[in-house]
Amino acid sequence: MDELRSNVRRMLNNQDNIRIVGEARNGREAIDLVKELQPHVVLMDINMPEVDGLKAAEILAKDFPNVQTVIMSIQGEQEYFRRAMKAGAKDFLVKPFSTNDLVDTIQNVFNKWVKDRPELFANEPKADVLSFFSTKGGVGRTTLAVNLAVSLTSKGKKVLLIDASLQFGDVAITLNQPAKKTIYNLVENGDEITLGEIEKNIIKHECGLDLLLAPKEPAFAEAVKSEHILKIVETVQTMYNYIIFDLPPNVTEKELAILDRSNMVFLVATLEISSLKNTKICLKTFGDINFDLSKIKLILNKEIPNVGFGKEDLEAGLSIPVYATVPMESEIAQRSLNHGEAFVLKSPTSAIARSIIGMADRLVGPATVVDTGKSAILKIKDLLFGS
Ligand SMILES: Nc1ncnc2c1ncn2[C@@H]1O[C@H](COP(=O)(O)OP(=O)(O)OP(=O)(O)O)[C@@H](O)[C@H]1O
Ligand SMILES: [Mg+2]
Numbered sequence: 483m484d485e486l487r488s489n490v491r492r493m494l495n496n497q498d499n500i501r502i503v504g505e506a507r508n509g510r511e512a513i514d515l516v517k518e519l520q521p522h523v524v525l526m527d528i529n530m531p532e533v534d535g536l537k538a539a540e541i542l543a544k545d546f547p548n549v550q551t552v553i554m555s556i557q558g559e560q561e562y563f564r565r566a567m568k569a570g571a572k573d574f575l576v577k578p579f580s581t582n583d584l585v586d587t588i589q590n591v592f593n594k595w596v597k598d599r600p601e602l603f604a605n606e607p608k609a610d611v612l613s614f615f616s617t618k619g620g621v622g623r624t625t626l627a628v629n630l631a632v633s634l635t636s637k638g639k640k641v642l643l644i645d646a647s648l649q650f651g652d653v654a655i656t657l658n659q660p661a662k663k664t665i666y667n668l669v670e671n672g673d674e675i676t677l678g679e680i681e682k683n684i685i686k687h688e689c690g691l692d693l694l695l696a697p698k699e700p701a702f703a704e705a706v707k708s709e710h711i712l713k714i715v716e717t718v719q720t721m722y723n724y725i726i727f728d729l730p731p732n733v734t735e736k737e738l739a740i741l742d743r744s745n746m747v748f749l750v751a752t753l754e755i756s757s758l759k760n761t762k763i764c765l766k767t768f769g770d771i772n773f774d775l776s777k778i779k780l781i782l783n784k785e786i787p788n789v790g791f792g793k794e795d796l797e798a799g800l801s802i803p804v805y806a807t808v809p810m811e812s813e814i815a816q817r818s819l820n821h822g823e824a825f826v827l828k829s830p831t832s833a834i835a836r837s838i839i840g841m842a843d844r845l846v847g848p849a850t851v852v853d854t855g856k857s858a859i860l861k862i863k864d865l866l867f868g869s
Pocket of ligand 1: 624652812
């Protein structure tokens with residue numbers, strides 16, 4: 483039925499992760515198209531002319547083991563479903579179904595298939611994981627993480643910013659976002675963390691940046707474990723160019739797990755003697771636990787002249803070079819925070835914004851400015867069949 487196909491097409495139209503790559507009117511056409519298009523998922527109505535859904539599912543399962551078939555049928559055809567599953571279909575949908583049912587079924591079938599075949603995605607580009615860390619509060623981790631994330635987004639990169647400052651996360655307020663959905667919603671029921679669940683709990687900022695916010699109350703922070711966070715990264719890593727963490731100033735197992743998973747750790751320090759002292763202790767601790775120190779990029783934030791010591795003293799005191807310097811510009815920083823607007827967009831020519839845009843330029847590099855947008859899970863191919 484053309485109507486079923488157009489309904490399904492309408493339901494899937496706005497799904498970022500699902501792309502309809504073809505449509506067929508009967509089982510015979512379906513099999514020919516699968517041969518040509520090699521989709522990940524096939525939606526197949528049970529009642530089709532020529533070769534019916536059951537027969538087609540059986541042929542697909544035998545000849546195309548990497549193609550996952552979902553059978554659609556109306557109530558009362560349970561017996562068919564049983565036979566369909568036996569014939570090699572991976573799931574079924576009872577008509578009429580909701581958009582949510584449809585999307586969840588497609589994603590679950592696909593995710594199950596992917597899970598057992600990591601080698602298929604071994605060559606997919608994975609997000610660089612960047613963390614903003616310090617052992618002293620208030621040095622500007624959130625300010626830098628948010629503005630770098632926005633800046634990378636405005637350069638056409640897909641970026642996920644995760645507020646891992648789980649007790650008192652400030653990302654939501656810094657970008658004026660209501661924390662309607664947070665990372666806590668992903669773990670509160672103890673269910674498996676799936677791509678579908680993560681996507682439901684991501685907040686989309688108007689600039690294109692994706693956000694996974696910290697729990698609304700500190701009491702919920704404990705529920706989010708390092709395994710959860712690592713699972714989130716693993717699940718979405720092929721969907722983003724960058725995953726950025728805003729971390730709290732603690733060195734517990736949770737922060738260490740994220741730092742370990744990071745490709746770059748932006749260690750933020752300021753020209754205050756307490757920051758120098760704590761950063762030094764932090765570096766010593768990292769050395770003691772054999773942390774890969776080459777990942778650490780020292781960021782001097784709130785640089786200001788004539789305060790008793792400068793960049794060279796910081797480098798000498800910590801025995802590592804400063805990777806980037808961000809000047810003190812209190813008015814712009816504070817106004818941007820209070821208005822919930824990133825200064826890299828609001829005041830892009832200010833010195834503070836330029837320094838962060840410069841960091842983004844350096845990360846992106848000249849060779850990768852053109853985004854091929856090739857990430858795999860974003861491109862779940864879905865072949866739509868109906869009667
Ligand atoms: N380069 C800068 N120039 C002037 N002010 C800055 C700069 N960077 C950050 N600030 C200000 O410093 C304060 C602390 O910044 P921010 O909240 O980003 O730090 P944090 O390290 O995330 O703190 P917390 O420990 O609370 O998480 C804010 O008022 C912010 O506007
Ligand atoms: Mg912060």
